[in-house]
Amino acid sequence: MAIAITNLTKQFNERIAVDHLTLTIDQGEFFALLGQNAAGKTTTIKMLSCLLTPSSGDALMSGDSIVANPTAVKQKINISPQETAVAPNLSVKENLEFIARIYGGNKLEAKHKAVDMMTKFGLAERAQSKAKTLSGGLQRRLSIAMALISDPQIIFLDEPTLGLDIRARRDLWKILLELKGKITIVLTTHYLEEVEALADRVGIMHSGKLHALGTIDELKENTGQSSLEDIFLTLTEEV
Numbered sequence: 001m002a003i004a005i006t007n008l009t010k011q012f013n014e015r016i017a018v019d020h021l022t023l024t025i026d027q028g029e030f031f032a033l034l035g036q037n038a039a040g041k042t043t044t045i046k047m048l049s050c051l052l053t054p055s056s057g058d059a060l061m062s063g064d065s066i067v068a069n070p071t072a073v074k075q076k077i078n079i080s081p082q083e084t085a086v087a088p089n090l091s092v093k094e095n096l097e098f099i100a101r102i103y104g105g106n107k108l109e110a111k112h113k114a115v116d117m118m119t120k121f122g123l124a125e126r127a128q129s130k131a132k133t134l135s136g137g138l139q140r141r142l143s144i145a146m147a148l149i150s151d152p153q154i155i156f157l158d159e160p161t162l163g164l165d166i167r168a169r170r171d172l173w174k175i176l177l178e179l180k181g182k183i184t185i186v187l188t189t190h191y192l193e194e195v196e197a198l199a200d201r202v203g204i205m206h207s208g209k210l211h212a213l214g215t216i217d218e219l220k221e222n223t224g225q226s227s228l229e230d231i232f233l234t235l236t237e238e239v
């Protein structure tokens, strides 16, 4: 089991953003977390990646607790956050080498890792370009390459294709499909076709709670709906 979440809760003053979330995600699974705006997806990801402390509850990431042992957790995971994490004035190569060095690589190792990532992510031609001069799609690719350069066991992708055009989105899907099965991936997105194309399993959050969980086929069967969009609308209807 890669992720075991138990009663994870985050309260901001009066507002409960994540409400006793319990969920397990398998090793190598591609898991999509869906939900309307303010459902609690980003807050969940921030707690799981130790950027936010839970109000209560816990999660084990490959066996280590985000509450008791965040230092160990941080070595196993990485995140490509919603707000892009690239340093705009560093080149593509420098951004990658910088992160590789932070994770303990020496200069030569960092160089090799950066070259490897640039090749895998189709960024080699832009190695010397400042990150701010890249298109949105390439910046997002760089952000994901930076998250992967530490060889995490688990990666969180918060709306990785937000604002990308159709081609850039499809290009990114190809990269994500190549990662499938090799690493545990937790993705949040508002694009349901992205979920159909990529995810093994889907969790639908609403008001901080998990309203549904399963494969797309299971959700179709359980709700009697034939499209993921109809499933989503049914499960997030205000009661």
Ligand SMILES: Nc1ncnc2c1ncn2[C@@H]1O[C@H](COP(=O)(O)OP(=O)(O)OP(=O)(O)O)[C@@H](O)[C@H]1O
Binding pocket: 012, 015, 016, 017, 035, 036, 037, 038, 039, 040, 041, 042, 043, 044
């Ligand atoms: N730092 C904060 N302080 C106060 N409230 C917060 C904070 N961060 C999030 N919230 C609130 O928690 C709730 C859940 O927010 P969250 O960003 O997790 O939702 P989301 O599902 O990721 O939404 P979106 O799809 O819009 O990104 C929202 O009501 C939000 O306003």
